[in-house]
Amino acid sequence: MSTGATANLLPEFERVFARLPGDARVTERRRAALARFAASGFPSQREEAWRYTSIAGLARRQHSVATDAQISPDRARAALAAAGPWDGPQCVFIDGIHRPDLSAAVAAVGLRIRPFATAVAEDSRIGERIAGWGAEELAPMIALNAAFAADGVVIEVADDAEPADPLRLLFVMTAGVRDRAIFPRVIVRAGQRSRLILLEQYLGESGADGFTNTVTQVHAGEGARVAHYRLQDESAKAYHVGNLIVNQERASEVVSHSLSFGALMARQDIHVMLRGPESSVTLNGLYMAEGRQHVDHHTRIDHFEPGTRSEEYYKGILGGHGRGVFNGKVVVHPNAIKTDAQQSNKNLLLSRDAEVDTKPELEIYADDVKCAHGATVGQLDEDALFYLRSRGLDESAARALLTYAFAGDILGRLGIARVQKDLAVRIAGRLPGAAELLEVV
């Protein structure tokens, strides 16, 4: 059940649809998706999947859907600097709209990158691939993105192609327009035995209080290897709802890292479908919340075929009145014998008012499978704190060091050195008394 609240998004669609990419057929599909969204509206906490997470604030907004990218050169430079250095190829988006002038060219054999708007305009078949365009079963937030998707990127990696450099997609939310609403769509098709490393990075100008609703679809062909990094560090007033949908063919390997630090309310759904035998997925995650921040990860892995493997490793650090939610669902379908599914979620509470809800959900319909899960919620080890203080570290430095250490093994799992470094600084920067930490990271 839900409230059916759609805020002003139905009239907003009438205002902007002519500026959204695609021909009349695409517009029809957008309308269908909008109808799907309108049928249920923004999810309410009466729905099991949204029980711990309220986005009621969104249902009351006067959303202003972004269809162009306005930013002064100075502010653009500042945003790029805040994102951290990147010497490889990247696509930059301002309020969800691609800005070729701020992006860095991509030249790699077998790698084709098109802005979403261009791809939709020049390739009618692309519509068939857009989740939400015609599929009624999809979640309302994916349908909402399908209705409004204004830009984004379509990435195609040819069979056997292995572009060496990681590709960054940088999404900047600007401040200044009230109740900004941004709907990026990222589509990745990795051909057979191809390889791709992709970073999606979301950040906002200070005070940007908009709503980002993003959908990323990844299709990993037979034997393909895809590493997907997602770094969400929006401004402290933003709403962020992300969806990652992954389909995997035989013997493909996907690794996802979801790193969530920013936004007032951040929700990330990850749905992986292991459709080919021997395919495997690793989901790593690290989330931090402080102040009144709320961060929610909902993951679902479907094992459809024999010999599929999944490993999930999430950690959360909650301080202040911060709230964390982790829900890890694994479904082993009848055909998926010899499945191996491991899941772990560990949480560190730094204050009495911080809170976390963690829930594993296993549904197993096959025999001869190996499934395990574990979840922990704890505080900093008092003995370790005392030990460090007895050596001369003050209490805040000792707490920072132990907190940083808690996140350490997630950092160790990151394959891009620059992301690792960037993340280390971001974590240290959030810990009181961590000034000294910065010299080690």
Added chain:
Amino acid sequence: MTMLSIRNLHAAVEGKSILKGLNLEVKPGEVHAIMGPNGSGKSTLAHVLSGRDAYEVTEGSILFQGKDLLGMSPEERAREGVFLAFQYPVEIPGVNNVYMLKAALNAIRRHRGEPELDAVDFLKIIKEKAKLVQMDERFLSRAVNEGFSGGEKKRNEILQMAVLEPRLALLDETDSGLDIDALRVVAHGVNQLRRSDRAIVMITHYQRLLEHIVPDFVHVLAGGRIVKSGGRELAVTLEERGYDWLKDEAA
């Protein structure tokens, strides 16, 4: 001048009175051994001196170099020059040994008004000191005590002492869990660290440590008080006769 002066110390844990009027004077350069049966209050004394907050001092005073030790936080004590070698060193996954020690040493140096050391200078020092306890350099870059054997943990404690150069070192049951070879290494390290301006207080149940680190004074703690003090020969007597004969004196 007295380095450590403990007067009429009473301390309790969870409302249970453990130390009941303990007196002890320690001067620079001296090595004291505090012995006693289980439950006599030895570990409580070590914890009170290091500032563990579960231990409540109900009466008495502790002066360290003329300053009120009980009024200091654990980190202030460390910076003033008090070092506790733990009976059970804590494993801290994810925190690198070298980093922790560098942060600790620099905190102490800042307190003393000395310039901080950079990574290069610090590595030189720690590699030098590691030799003192025959510690393989590989251990330096590992997480603090993680996966260390009992002997390795104790050696790591003495390494820390060597790096931090305290005025007063408290060794809490440093011999426990050590085989004879490891005991020799640890004792050798401690002996190298004896100095005229440094005092060492060893807390131990057994006399065997004192064969390797020869104390100037031996005290027997029983029933929360020091009931007998003497030279190293007292330890030998204790080894022969046990503690029972002293319990009568304590009563």
